Amino acid sequence: MELDFSRQLHFFWALLPEIILCTFGMVVLVAGVSGKYKDADKAPSGDPSFGTTADLGWLSLIGVLIAAGANGWLYGVKEVGQDSMIALDHFRLFANWIFLLAAALTILISFAYVYRQRLQAGEFFALILFATAGAMFMAGARDLIVIFLGLEVMSIAVYALTAFNRRDRKSAEAGLKYFLLGAFATGFFLYGIALTYGATGSTNVAVIATSVSSGAATAGLLTIAIALLVIGFSFKVSAVPFHMWTPDVYEGAPAPVTAFMSATVKAAAFIAFARVFLVAFNDSYTTWFPILWWLAAITMVSANLIALVQTNVKRMLAYSSIAHGGYLLLALTAANPTATAGMLFYLLVYTLMNIGAFAIVISVAHQAEERQYIDDYTGFGWTNPALGVFLTIFLLSLAGFPGTGGFMGKIYLLQGAAESELWWLMVILVLTTVASYWYYLRVAWLMWMKNPTSDGQHDLVITPFPMRLALVVCVGLIVYTGIFPGAALEFARASVQGLGAFGGGIVGLAP
Numbered sequence: 001m002e003l004d005f006s007r008q009l010h011f012f013w014a015l016l017p018e019i020i021l022c023t024f025g026m027v028v029l030v031a032g033v034s035g036k037y038k039d040a041d042k043a044p045s046g047d048p049s050f051g052t053t054a055d056l057g058w059l060s061l062i063g064v065l066i067a068a069g070a071n072g073w074l075y076g077v078k079e080v081g082q083d084s085m086i087a088l089d090h091f092r093l094f095a096n097w098i099f100l101l102a103a104a105l106t107i108l109i110s111f112a113y114v115y116r117q118r119l120q121a122g123e124f125f126a127l128i129l130f131a132t133a134g135a136m137f138m139a140g141a142r143d144l145i146v147i148f149l150g151l152e153v154m155s156i157a158v159y160a161l162t163a164f165n166r167r168d169r170k171s172a173e174a175g176l177k178y179f180l181l182g183a184f185a186t187g188f189f190l191y192g193i194a195l196t197y198g199a200t201g202s203t204n205v206a207v208i209a210t211s212v213s214s215g216a217a218t219a220g221l222l223t224i225a226i227a228l229l230v231i232g233f234s235f236k237v238s239a240v241p242f243h244m245w246t247p248d249v250y251e252g253a254p255a256p257v258t259a260f261m262s263a264t265v266k267a268a269a270f271i272a273f274a275r276v277f278l279v280a281f282n283d284s285y286t287t288w289f290p291i292l293w294w295l296a297a298i299t300m301v302s303a304n305l306i307a308l309v310q311t312n313v314k315r316m317l318a319y320s321s322i323a324h325g326g327y328l329l330l331a332l333t334a335a336n337p338t339a340t341a342g343m344l345f346y347l348l349v350y351t352l353m354n355i356g357a358f359a360i361v362i363s364v365a366h367q368a369e370e371r372q373y374i375d376d377y378t379g380f381g382w383t384n385p386a387l388g389v390f391l392t393i394f395l396l397s398l399a400g401f402p403g404t405g406g407f408m409g410k411i412y413l414l415q416g417a418a419e420s421e422l423w424w425l426m427v428i429l430v431l432t433t434v435a436s437y438w439y440y441l442r443v444a445w446l447m448w449m450k451n452p453t454s455d456g457q458h459d460l461v462i463t464p465f466p467m468r469l470a471l472v473v474c475v476g477l478i479v480y481t482g483i484f485p486g487a488a489l490e491f492a493r494a495s496v497q498g499l500g501a502f503g504g505g506i507v508g509l510a511p
Contacts, residue, residue, distance in 0.1 A: 017067040018133045024063025025129035032122010053121040060125035085143040094495035095139035095271040103132040106260040108470035109359040116367040131157035135268035144193045144203040162253040174252025181245045189232025195225035208280040236269035240299040250318035259358035263351040292333040299326030304432040339416020344492040349405035356474035357394040379452030399440040405481035
């Protein structure tokens with residue numbers, strides 16, 4: 001099937017997954033305030049059934065699965081022309097799989113938490129769907145204005161989710177911080193878009209690439225525009241020194257929201273970052289290379305060093321997330337197909353291991369915001385062996401231990417960096433990875449090498465069926481991609497080839 005995007009109707013086909021998510025989001029939202037569900041969250045929190053909340057969760061999950069089917073259907077659709085605002089390339093479709101997977105896993109690990117915290121289930125799950133749709137808009141946009149619109153759809157939903165628990169002052173504080181700093185960073189992004197338009201006469205990625213490659217762009221304005229866009233993207237990917245919001249927001253937000261945010265927001269920002277800089281500004285590589293080089297280096301070193309002294313699990317995982325952002329910045333700095341395919345693979349694996357780790361954190365915290373210190377995991381492995389083994393696998397994968405998907409992801413990032421001769425960044429990645437073993441394995445050591453500090457310390461750990469399903473999926477895929485990574489990597493490589501259709505593609509200039 002061929003679609004000519006010069007006809008407005010065909011934009012609806014190109015945006016079919018996003019339309020399905022938004023439609024289900026509205027259905028879930030309306031269902032949540034209907035007579036049947038409006039009092040669902042007022043039931044006693046000790047009741048393990050949480051049936052009505054689960055109904056809305058399963059309905060949201062159905063929407064995600066239908067959107068996934070639509071995303072698969074788009075592989076059989078051929079785009080006519082390559083200058084539209086919405087891309088229909090495999091790069092976008094691969095990114096959509098990451099977002100849909102993150103949404104599905106987040107919904108599964110949220111059932112008991114939403115019920116026990118007496119949150120409005122309809123609004124919560126609807127915002128997850130809307131945020132996912134916003135991320136997909138960002139990944140599929142070929143125009144800076146559309147990227148901005150997708151960014152705002154995603155961000156506003158995540159702001160609301162961060163402050164969703166109105167009975168928790170930390171949640172309200174985190175939401176306010178995220179909103180204020182996010183609005184500040186958005187200003188830089190918008191100024192970058194405006195100056196890009198002034199320098200090239202367009203906000204379309206393909207037209208910008210043509211203007212830059214032909215030398216028609218105004219050099220001074222373009223340099224400033226690139227710098228401002230880097231600031232805007234760096235805030236979303238939590239690159240140092242634009243990471244200041246991350247630890248407080250990750251700690252204060254409801255734990256399922258933190259899991260979703262750490263995967264989806266980061267992935268969406270990196271996908272859009274890659275599309276803009278590796279295509280539109282590909283011929284300005286020498287301008288933005290030193291900026292990203294130093295951002296990657298500082299982020300990897302600073303985040304890993306600060307994570308070493310954290311005692312709160314959510315803050316430790318927050319600095320871990322920042323460090324992984326530094327690893328992914330290495331892929332953007334390398335600017336070649338191997339590194340970009342490695343970035344896609346790494347984002348997929350990172351989504352699995354991070355959401356899985358947060359799922360265990362939610363269980364240890366009794367489906368609440370309790371027991372968030374590393375010492376609370378003392379003896380956890382012996383009292384809950386299955387969850388202990390799962391968390392150990394997630395921690396080893398985050399650390400990049402051989403045999404896990406996280407290890408293979410870093411190997412592919414290093415291969416891409418080697419092609420562009422980024423030797424110093426490769427050394428920094430390896431050394432900081434070794435340093436990260438301390439704070440990841442410290443948790444595993446407490447789980448398995450020490451006895452619980454009190455009797456019944458972990459007796460209230462709750463892992464309902466949806467959460468167990470999510471954990472099995474995460475562990476299975478992490479182990480599979482660690483042992484048999486070939487299929488996922490080839491899929492990522494094939495997806496990257498579509499970037500060349502924007503005009504110019506990726507050339508992989510050496511520094």
